Amino acid sequence: MLSVDRVHKSYIKGGFFSKEIQQVLTNMSFECGQGECLGIIGESGSGKSTLGRLLLGLEKPDSGSVLFEGNKVEDRRARMGNISAVFQDYSSSINPFYTVEQALMEPLKQQSRDYQENQDKIDLLLHQVGLNPSYRKKYPHELSGGEAQRVCIARAVATEPKCILLDEAISSLDGSVQMQVLELLKSLRKIYNMAYIFITHDIQAAAYICDRVMIIRNGEIEEMVKIEHLKDVQSAYARKLLQMIIT
Amino acid sequence: MKRLQFLLKDKLAAASLSILVVTIVAGIFAPLFAPHDPEEVHMELRYAASSWEYLLGNDHLGRCILSRLIFGIRPSVLWVLAALAVSVGIGAILGFIAGYFRGLTDAVVMRICDVMLSFPGYVMTLAVIGILGVGLENILIAFVLMKWAWFTRIIRTSVMQYAESDYVKFSKVLGVSDIKIITKHMVPVSLPDIAVIASSSFGSMILQLSGFSFLGLGIQAPNAEWGMMLNEAREVMFSKPEFMLAPGLTIIVVVSAINFLSDALQVALDPKLLASKYKLQGQGPASTARLQGKEVA
Numbered sequence A: 001m002l003s004v005d006r007v008h009k010s011y012i013k014g015g016f017f018s019k020e021i022q023q024v025l026t027n028m029s030f031e032c033g034q035g036e037c038l039g040i041i042g043e044s045g046s047g048k049s050t051l052g053r054l055l056l057g058l059e060k061p062d063s064g065s066v067l068f069e070g071n072k073v074e075d076r077r078a079r080m081g082n083i084s085a086v087f088q089d090y091s092s093s094i095n096p097f098y099t100v101e102q103a104l105m106e107p108l109k110q111q112s113r114d115y116q117e118n119q120d121k122i123d124l125l126l127h128q129v130g131l132n133p134s135y136r137k138k139y140p141h142e143l144s145g146g147e148a149q150r151v152c153i154a155r156a157v158a159t160e161p162k163c164i165l166l167d168e169a170i171s172s173l174d175g176s177v178q179m180q181v182l183e184l185l186k187s188l189r190k191i192y193n194m195a196y197i198f199i200t201h202d203i204q205a206a207a208y209i210c211d212r213v214m215i216i217r218n219g220e221i222e223e224m225v226k227i228e229h230l231k232d233v234q235s236a237y238a239r240k241l242l243q244m245i246i247t
Numbered sequence B: 001m002k003r004l005q006f007l008l009k010d011k012l013a014a015a016s017l018s019i020l021v022v023t024i025v026a027g028i029f030a031p032l033f034a035p036h037d038p039e040e041v042h043m044e045l046r047y048a049a050s051s052w053e054y055l056l057g058n059d060h061l062g063r064c065i066l067s068r069l070i071f072g073i074r075p076s077v078l079w080v081l082a083a084l085a086v087s088v089g090i091g092a093i094l095g096f097i098a099g100y101f102r103g104l105t106d107a108v109v110m111r112i113c114d115v116m117l118s119f120p121g122y123v124m125t126l127a128v129i130g131i132l133g134v135g136l137e138n139i140l141i142a143f144v145l146m147k148w149a150w151f152t153r154i155i156r157t158s159v160m161q162y163a164e165s166d167y168v169k170f171s172k173v174l175g176v177s178d179i180k181i182i183t184k185h186m187v188p189v190s191l192p193d194i195a196v197i198a199s200s201s202f203g204s205m206i207l208q209l210s211g212f213s214f215l216g217l218g219i220q221a222p223n224a225e226w227g228m229m230l231n232e233a234r235e236v237m238f239s240k241p242e243f244m245l246a247p248g249l250t251i252i253v254v255v256s257a258i259n260f261l262s263d264a265l266q267v268a269l270d271p272k273l274l275a276s277k278y279k280l281q282g283q284g285p286a287s288t289a290r291l292q293g294k295e296v297a
Helices: A048-055 A100-109 A115-128 A133-137 A145-157 A175-192 A203-209 A227-232 A236-246 B002-009 B011-028 B065-101 B103-117 B121-132 B136-163 B166-174 B178-214 B226-234 B242-269 B271-296
Strands: A002-012 A021-032 A037-041 A063-068 A083-086 A163-167 A195-200 A212-217 A220-226
Touching (some): A021 A063, A021 A220, A083 B166, A100 A115, A100 A145, A203 A212, A220 A227, A220 A236, B002 B011, B002 B242, B011 B065, B011 B242, B065 B178, B178 B226
Antiparallel strands (some): A002 A063
């Protein structure tokens, strides 16, 4: 469904006239199938967020291609309502001038439905993420971190996308709330049969929710492994990462 | 509408807004409000004190000061407002384009702004007046020429900090078009910033225009303008200082009303600031109650 083919990405370092180039991603190729949950694990600076931006079509790769069902993902018509995202920073994920209702309306407006259908859908979405309809009129600064992230998740599933990218979606929440949100994500996946791309540095969370994990290091794929075989990873770097968790 | 209600709850803001509305309406319908012809000369009434017929008295040519003040709203406030709208408009369009799209567009627009901003403002205005001749419209043209670059730069900075935020990213992911993102997200979010800088420079533009008229470079006699009225009163500054009062106070009142309104606007347009303000008001009585308790003990 979503396929990444020999993708390279680099940024120009320094000022406007600088020629210095920093390579961020080199020769990345992988695929994410329908309804699959793929974890992307890497340390800070390993290029996982850049990869996320490329997958969402916010930036173009220097060479290679990111295809969603055969179309380039940079083309906004190709991803219209099919790809969605939840970001790390819940405080800046919702426009501070929007109420929860307005925020949820935005993706719904992309699809042609009438007013009443949209209103019912908002109630349903809020219910699905475990918030009651009284949250409709609240502004983002009146929500706690977990609540805000739930609204973001509701907003992300509003268009019933085929794929959601979760960029460190639970990293800025505290322990028990992290668990609740993971449970929520799991249950939503059963309802909508979506694919998740779960970018994180937290191997435990990835192990909990993902079917397959990809470990990246310095912009290259270090290892791709099914979650059942996570404990017998081959590469030295992946072993070291796992070791650090166990101890 | 909801925001306007919040704004009007602030008494100072409501007062400022009503002063401005009255000023603008009086300016537009000046012939209806003015008791006399502002250019009618009565040499027998030179420097007359206020009377029932001439509420604010008469100036050095015996003209009605109140009528001149009311007619003076047109160049002093209305035309400045028009010039401000044009320069903020240009600045907003370029600022949104530069701040949202970044890259080459941003670089080109910003270098042009840098060039414009490297001219000293007053010298440029004097140069424009020198080339085009003395007159109100030429000063306004000079204002627009000088101010748009400044507005562009500030609006661009304001837009840039929001353009990177996650809710804009999310809209882009959804496939919302750039124009829609700008109108639905960027404009409302940066509107408080724009309102504040626009209103604060409205005050300074009124003062500058009055300054140029005071120097005799703006509107020409016998037309009424507040800065020029001050200039005319200056000749008798030591013998009859009260003639400075009417135009001087009017300028001060209008400019302060604009400044107060811009402060209140910033609070009223931002849901976060608004909420914290109400929280503070809610805490008020509780903290005083606690204080009283201590006094008793």
